Amino acid sequence: MTNQPRLQAFPSLRERDYRILWTSMLPGTLAMQMNFFANGYLAFELTEAASSIGLISLGFGIPMIFLSLPAGVIADRYSKRMILLLSQAVTVAASLVMATLVLSGTVGVWQMAVISFFQGTAFVFQVPARQSLITRMVQPANMMNAIALNSAGFNACRVIGPPFAGWIIGLPWLDVKGAYILMSLLYVLVIPGLMKIPDLPDGARKGAKGWESFVQGISYIWGHPVLMVLLALSLAPIILGMPFQALMPVFAKKIFAVGPAGLGMLMMANGAGAIIGSIAIASMKSLKRPGMVQLTLGALFGATLAVFAFSSSFYFAIPMLVLVGASSAAYLALNSTLIMGRSEQRYHGRVMSVYMLIFSSMPLGNMVMSLFTDSFGVQAAVGTGGILLAAAVIAFGLSSRSYREI
Numbered sequence: 001m002t003n004q005p006r007l008q009a010f011p012s013l014r015e016r017d018y019r020i021l022w023t024s025m026l027p028g029t030l031a032m033q034m035n036f037f038a039n040g041y042l043a044f045e046l047t048e049a050a051s052s053i054g055l056i057s058l059g060f061g062i063p064m065i066f067l068s069l070p071a072g073v074i075a076d077r078y079s080k081r082m083i084l085l086l087s088q089a090v091t092v093a094a095s096l097v098m099a100t101l102v103l104s105g106t107v108g109v110w111q112m113a114v115i116s117f118f119q120g121t122a123f124v125f126q127v128p129a130r131q132s133l134i135t136r137m138v139q140p141a142n143m144m145n146a147i148a149l150n151s152a153g154f155n156a157c158r159v160i161g162p163p164f165a166g167w168i169i170g171l172p173w174l175d176v177k178g179a180y181i182l183m184s185l186l187y188v189l190v191i192p193g194l195m196k197i198p199d200l201p202d203g204a205r206k207g208a209k210g211w212e213s214f215v216q217g218i219s220y221i222w223g224h225p226v227l228m229v230l231l232a233l234s235l236a237p238i239i240l241g242m243p244f245q246a247l248m249p250v251f252a253k254k255i256f257a258v259g260p261a262g263l264g265m266l267m268m269a270n271g272a273g274a275i276i277g278s279i280a281i282a283s284m285k286s287l288k289r290p291g292m293v294q295l296t297l298g299a300l301f302g303a304t305l306a307v308f309a310f311s312s313s314f315y316f317a318i319p320m321l322v323l324v325g326a327s328s329a330a331y332l333a334l335n336s337t338l339i340m341g342r343s344e345q346r347y348h349g350r351v352m353s354v355y356m357l358i359f360s361s362m363p364l365g366n367m368v369m370s371l372f373t374d375s376f377g378v379q380a381a382v383g384t385g386g387i388l389l390a391a392a393v394i395a396f397g398l399s400s401r402s403y404r405e406i
Helices: 003-009 016-047 050-077 080-104 109-137 140-170 175-196 210-222 225-240 242-255 259-283 290-310 314-341 345-359 362-376 378-398
Strands: none
Touching (some): 016 050, 016 080, 016 109, 016 140, 016 175, 050 080, 050 109, 050 242, 050 345, 050 362, 080 175, 140 175, 140 259, 210 225, 225 242, 225 290, 225 314, 225 345, 242 314, 242 362, 242 378, 259 314, 290 314, 290 378
8 A cells, every 4th residue: 555655756656677677776876976976075185276186087087088979879789788788887897997006005095096997887888778668667658757867866865875974984994995805896796686587679770870969969959059059058057166065175175174074974964955956857747948947957056066166164165165066066957957958859869869979078177176275275165166057047048039938
């Protein structure tokens, strides 16, 4: 009896294959969020330079910049289950190498950047294969619910992962070595679930080859101004706003002086806000002026980020980060919904591949923001980014008539 409301709320979990995929990927997602936290903490401890955090983020992001489009083509042509298994094996191997280096005391920033490169390469092949599998695992009526569950699982791991990693690092008998060992074990736990998933037919489309198909998608986007604006509005927060997350270790150590446990609380506050924002957008049936709502959310994201950046109180920063997380997640969720809603179904894959390529610029934004941090201080860098973000979103959105009419 008690399971019936849950099944009604999450109908996609009735699908056996999707349920296995979703539950099996949770340990890996949790490990990835812990890894981002632990890498930032360890890099800053080794160097005292924010640019080292940006370098490691760049190592993870380079494969996303250059391999996103080829990974999508490969996902359409080969076994998605095998792609997931091979990429997860690479992730496990890279994590074990990292744990070994940390345990032996020989780890350096350049080694961390190289390992991040291999993990980023595995990740960029995982995403399109997993998304493509989902479309074959669930009924069309349950597709939005399956996507929402993916987002909820990701944001839940964002909330749990950083403070959990910070708590482990803060334990004298475990510290950072124990954190990397645990992450390796979590990555391994993904593989048994993936092996239970059937090797579904790829259903690859015939006709135009990969590159020709992509060119057609670019022409379609170019011919629809509202899509151009929506994609541009997805780029602004990636460059000016989201890099603040990579610099949280700097805030925790130099501004608030709270250590790894406090850093985990800051990350948890941001992640909790992201869950609130995602659920808020998902629960709305319709919006009369979604474009104006998005502009408001973008301005709120930039403004709250600036207020957080220039604050000096840890206890004031916590609620501000909840607002930052809520407004940023709601902005990005609404942006992706508008992009899908304003593009034809036969172009969805190619439009979203460009959307994902835009997100691959986040490590570049992290690197630029970390360099400004080393030159001008973390508060000036992040605070200025927030102000510019609010101004850019409002100016760009209001300058497009087609966007204002959404």
